[in-house]
Amino acid sequence: MVDGKLLTFVKELSQLLDQNPSEEIIFTKGKKLLQDLIAVDDWLPAEFTKPHPQYYQQYLLYADPLDRFSIVSFVWGPGQKTPVHNHTVWGMVGQLRGEEKGTPYHRQPEGGFKAGDPCICPPGHVDTVSPKTHDIHVVENNLSDQTSISIHVYGGNIGRIQRSVFDPVTGAEKPFVSGYANTLIPNLWNP
Secondary structure, eight states: OOOHHHHHHHHHHHHHHHTOOOHHHIIIIIHHHHHHHHSSSOOSOGGGSOOOSSSOEEEEEEEOTTSSOEEEEEEEOTTOBOOEEOOSSOEEEEEEESOEEEEEEEEOTTSOEEEOOOEEEOTTOEEEEBTTTBOOEEEEEOOSSSOEEEEEEESSOGGGSOEEEEOTTTOOEEEEOOOOSOSSOOOTTOO
16 A cells, blocks of 8 residues: 555655756755655555565666656665665665665776765665766665665666776776666656
């Protein structure tokens, strides 16, 4: 069963994107919409909260039919993290449950990457990524004894977009397409 909060978020974000806003407006008005969605952890169906024992899960919750945005539940078991990676589109990451650590990585003149200052994200926190400002990072569960869940909103269907992972020492780039862990998505219109 899906609470109407996710449908409300989809409608409001769709209306915002209909106005063809700048990224700055998406990161102010859209960020506020995401903060409202994650303010109370009572709406995400259980099947989109299940961790995998070896690696994080990326569950598609909604993909806009015009590929303007997608909403994804990221579920992190203890100790799980991403490699150094990019997105190629704007993104907002809202912490729903648990706690995550996001660490930006900066390309160095010699080709590798240097880690920046990490951001600890408690429930209710929203962070952003963008190719225009800071698109390369590592995200990890900051808790060693429980699952953490974040809701990601991207400016495209992130599971279909070719992106890259990077070797932090050499800077070597390897393309990938993430896909999704689930084969079904929530029915937003029949809660």
